[in-house]
Amino acid sequence: MAVTGAILVLFLVGHMVGNLKSFFGADSFNHYAEWLRTVGTPAVPDRVLLTVIEIVLVVAVVLHMWSAVSLARRASQARPVKYAAKRKSQANGYATHTMRYGGVIIVLFVVWHLLDMTFGTVNPKGFDAEPFDRLVAGFDPSRWWVTLFYVVAMVMVGLHLRHGLWSAFQTLGLASGRSYGKLKATAALVSLVLVVGFLSVPVGVMIGVIK
Amino acid sequence: MNLTLKVWRQNGPSDEGRMVTYKVEDVSPDMSFLEMLDVLNERLILEGDDPVAFDHDCREGICGMCGMVINGVAHGEQRATTTCQLHMRHFKDGDEVTIEPWRAAPFPVVKDLVVDRSAFDRIIQAGGFISVPAGSAPDAHSVPVKKEDADAAFDAATCIGCGACVAACPNGSASLFTAAKITHLGLLPQGQPERDSRAKAMVEQMDLEGFGGCTNTGECTAVCPKGIPLDTIARMNADFLKASK
Structure with missing residues (x-):
């Protein structure tokens, strides 16, 4: 969970920063999208580095989900008889309790997001349009439900990382008594920055800053 | 004070088990949670019933024997406290209290609230x-x-x-x-x-x-x-x- 999660967090940071290019206009964003495909050229052919990253991400996602499913299965085997009284959480960790269903929401979102922005299948402009046009059309105010889904998914990502980030350090044995305060504060800050960064784009399209 | 207890009763490892409701009256706020269960058990014995089995030993909070999930929280809601050191003053007259054994497959129920x-x-x-070499005790401070x-x-x-x-x-x-x-x-x-x-x-x-x-x-x-x-x-x-x- 920790290692694959770390790979995915690094991806999210890069993805969020790249998204912000949309505030600098169509050319900047389209040029960035083009750069992603040609980075490394001419040392390696077009799309090679991008494909490598895509493969790493897919493997990370699959292993992350596999770990989550095996942990959940072990958990249900470890407690075959449930408590009759409602279990009251004593640890005050709201984010912690969203990890499993939040993860499912995030994976559904990723599927939609790829169909929308990468393959253009469910995008009004389709696959052949420029990336920036797909972006603006995708978050058109008439498709408010898409934006709403996006907001819900991003909040889930934020909660996922709120627990996941410090938790990864704990799992890898890198946390110690004195570092919990700092680790949890950093987790909250990084989650917040990512959520705000990701949400700024659809909100920008909605209010017409990005057009 | 008077309480309604919902207690997990299970005759043995192979019994299916069920929650049973008991009324306990005249509970003193100064009693510990285990003493309150003792009161219930004395009554059950007098009535010819099987007393509720629960683990306990020192009743001083240091042996780790007593353990039960009280209203969905292990050892009850008071922090850093074993069940034997939980006192009835933390409950209110008329409260309904659910008492269950530890629930985990590696901790099979032996009887009622007792787990292995x-x-x-x-x-x-x-x-x-x-692994230590046997012999006389080492000098104090010989290993800082x-x-x-x-x-x-x-x-x-x-x-x-x-x-x-x-x-x-x-x-x-x-x-x-x-x-x-x-x-x-x-x-x-x-x-x-x-x-x-x-x-x-x-x-x-x-x-x-x-x-x-x-x-x-x-x-x-x-x-x-x-x-x-x-x-x-x-x-x-x-x-x-x-x-x-």
Whole structure:
């Protein structure tokens, strides 16, 4: 969970920063999208580095989900008889309790997001349009439900990382008594920055800053 | 005060078990939770019923025998307290109190609220010891220990093995218990020779017993009557990763 999660967090940071290019206009964003495909050229052919990253991400996602499913299965085997009284959480960790269903929401979102922005299948402009046009059309105010889904998914990502980030350090044995305060504060800050960064784009399209 | 208890009754390991409702009257606020159960049991015996079986020994909060889930919280909602040190003044007249045994596959119910915690003994047997040369006691201070290490080791060593961490964990994990033992030995010079093999053997035994995996929810340390900190689990993970290389 920790290692694959770390790979995915690094991806999210890069993805969020790249998204912000949309505030600098169509050319900047389209040029960035083009750069992603040609980075490394001419040392390696077009799309090679991008494909490598895509493969790493897919493997990370699959292993992350596999770990989550095996942990959940072990958990249900470890407690075959449930408590009759409602279990009251004593640890005050709201984010912690969203990890499993939040993860499912995030994976559904990723599927939609790829169909929308990468393959253009469910995008009004389709696959052949420029990336920036797909972006603006995708978050058109008439498709408010898409934006709403996006907001819900991003909040889930934020909660996922709120627990996941410090938790990864704990799992890898890198946390110690004195570092919990700092680790949890950093987790909250990084989650917040990512959520705000990701949400700024659809909100920008909605209010017409990005057009 | 008068209480309504909903207690898990199970005649034996193979019985299916059920929740049974009892009224307990004239409970003094000064009674401990176990004394309140004693009152119920005396009445059940007089009525010719089978008393509610529960584990208890020292009733001073240091043996780790008494353990039950009270209203969905291991050892009840009062922090850093064993069931025997929980007093009835924390309840109100007319309260309904649900009492259940620890729920975990590696802790099978023996009878009513009594569970078999031998799984913990087997984890200890797998590596929770140090091999020392027998002989006369060594001189004091012949092996210096840093104050911080001594303190942290002692904090971990206060674990009484009650099993509340397992009962509270949504994953049914025994990580806090195992980590407390690994930390208390691993921080001291006497524990160094077997440090790696200990972490590996104890974690493997923990998994073998059928406990769940740790997802860092922190529920264990929140209910631990001795307040064993979560960083013991980080230390266990570090030792285990080092030993697995």
